[in-house]
Amino acid sequence: MILKFKHSVCFFLLCVLFLSNAISGLETEKSLTVSYATNKPLIYPENQRAQGVYAEVLRAVFEDELGIQLKFENRPWKRAQIDVKMGRADIIVTVPTTERLRYVVPSVLPVYQxxxxxxxxxxxxxxxxxxxxxxxxxxxxxxxxxxxxxxxxxxxxxxxxxxxxxxxxxxxxxxxxxxxxxxxxxxxxxxxxxxxxxxxxxxxxxxxxxxxxxxxxSAHILMGKRSPYISLMPEVDRIISEMRRSGQLEAIYKKYN
CATH class of the missing domain: 3.40.190.10 (Periplasmic binding protein-like II)
Known part of the structure; x- marks a missing residue:
């Protein structure tokens, strides 16, 4: 009886450990969500993938430099902003108005004029x-x-x-x-x-x-204050600055203009 109890306890602990590791893995692989409205050539869906100036800049910053995968969600513009405000998405790229600054932290540097x-x-x-x-x-x-x-x-x-x-x-x-x-x-x-x-x-x-x-x-990267990635904004600005210095931003602009 005692042996059976010990086996049950061990099985329970193993299950807890497995679930804990699985949850931890999911958290590690969590992507950063970009909410946007179609605005060609700035950002738009094509072949089931977000394209355009903003999409390329965001991928260069977050995927190429920071190793964070992006998930793009195409929404009506008002809905896109509400999603960031409520924490259902992490980022919009637009003008940091007084109202938006209540629920986002903007990049110091703009990504487009x-x-x-x-x-x-x-x-x-x-x-x-x-x-x-x-x-x-x-x-x-x-x-x-x-x-x-x-x-x-x-x-x-x-x-x-x-x-x-x-x-x-x-x-x-x-x-x-x-x-x-x-x-x-x-x-x-x-x-x-x-x-x-x-x-x-x-x-x-x-x-x-x-x-x-x-x-x-100026259009900036606006990170929602509810996003778990909010602490990355100084690093985001460092990367944008380097992209400007190297000519990478200008190359993206020319590609779409």
Missing amino acids: LQRRLYTYPGHPRLDEILTMRSVQDVIDARLKMAAVIGDGWFKEKLLSRGVDANLVPDPRNSFRLLSDRRTDLVITAPSVYKNVMDTEAIEKDIFDTGVNLESI
């Missing part, structure tokens, strides 16, 4: 005025109708919070469709977003690229 450019429709009755705009304040003062993507933190912080009349839509294509139908006056977005939409929508003749860049903004 984005222009915020004005788009309207051909023959807009106030086109001459639009072409003279040079600042966000100019746009606010004009009191024109705008369209923007839900979750666009820059638009929310710079314009929506200051009373601009806007249609908020789930996707950049919706913004440009409203512009094409002349149901809004302005869209402000990056040229890369415009190009991506024009590649998929047959509305380019209905959109007027003013060539007016209101601001140049």
Whole structure:
């Protein structure tokens, strides 16, 4: 009886040890999750793999240099940000707005520069005025109708919070469709977003690229404060700095531009 009890105890301890090692192994192999919305050529899904500028930069930093595997999850932009905020994902790459800084730690160094450019429709009755705009304040003062993507933190912080009349839509294509139908006056977005939409929508003749860049903004790697990898951010900055110095970042930009 005692021998049987000892065998049972030994078997139980072996099971505990096996499970402990298995769990430890799973924790060691845990990947870092990147949440993103399609924004070609910056980041987009192709052949079941994330491609683009941001995807290559992130793989160079985390997989090549830090040995941490990445898992990319394609989401609507608002959902992508919520996933990081709630700890369901680790990283987004975007502008570190005041609101986002409540739940992320940004890389000190940017990984890309984005222009915020004005788009309207051909023959807009106030086109001459639009072409003279040079600042966000100019746009606010004009009191024109705008369209923007839900979750666009820059638009929310710079314009929506200051009373601009806007249609908020789930996707950049919706913004440009409203512009094409002349149901809004302005869209402000990056040229890369415009190009991506024009590649998929047959509305380019209905959109007027003013060539007016209101601001140049920096996209950073934003690590969620709930991520177990948060302590790596100083190392991330060291790697980005080295990629800039060596020309690796510039080579990635040229590949997609």
